[in-house]
Amino acid sequence: MSNLDTFVRSSRPAPAVVATSQEIRDRGSIFVGSVYRATNPEEAKAALHYHKHVVHAGKDVYEISAWRCIVLKPGRTGLSGPDDFELRTGFDDGGEQWAGSKILKIMQTEGVIDAIVIVSRWFGGTLLGPTRFRHVETCAGEVCRKFNKAVEMDESIQTLSTLDDLLATLREELNALKSGPSTSETCTDTSGRPPMKKAPDYSTLRDTLDLSKARRLIHARESAIQVVKSLLAKHKDEDK
Secondary structure (H helix, E strand, O other), X not given: OOHHHXXXXXXXXXXXXXXXXXXXXXXXXEEEEEEEEOOOHHHHHHHHHHHHHHHOOOOOOEEEEEEEEEEEOOOOOOOOOHHHEEEEEEEEOOOOOOHXXXXXXXXXXXXXXXXXXXXXXXOOOOOOOOHHHHHHXXXXXXXXXXXXXXXXXXXXXXXXXXXXXXXXXXXXXXXXXXXXXXHHOOOOOOOOOOOOOOOOOOHHHHHHOOHXXXXXXXXXXXXXXXXXXXHHHHHHXXXX
């Protein structure tokens, strides 16, 4: 059974790459960075195995990696706060001596947590000397910055979804106050329930990593919520 078949038949989903870097080509060698989510060292090593034996199966590639994960301390529950957790780090030179620690240092500088960064090098036959480390660091730095943007975007979309739900609830309450019981009873579907509005699709926003747009949307939702709250307060005062 091939390594790909193993992952396909496994109940565990295959790791998904979060971001890749641009290629760096130098005297026949090629360097490319990739980053995966990893909440513990075991997930990091599974992602490395997948990248090496599935993504680059059958290829002669140096896979240089490092990971940083926040994990629960043994015997702790997590209920006592940050002291229940610890940072675990590691690296794998992948055949390129001293290179793994350089990726780890880049991750520390960029503040990347719960991830594994892998820089793949295809050797072109010419020794590059210390220059190879600069290429490794460049690729690692690029995917670290992209990873942090992806994390911030996920948080922004979660905030938007929460604000969307709150805004929808407030608007329903406002519509009910405006229309009164007799009219609001007619605003139902055949099942007798109020029609459900389709949730906004933020997949394009996530793909583009347009954080400026995400911040504008959050500001717009917060402003709309304040407007609806003010209208609700006004209607409730009029009904007194």
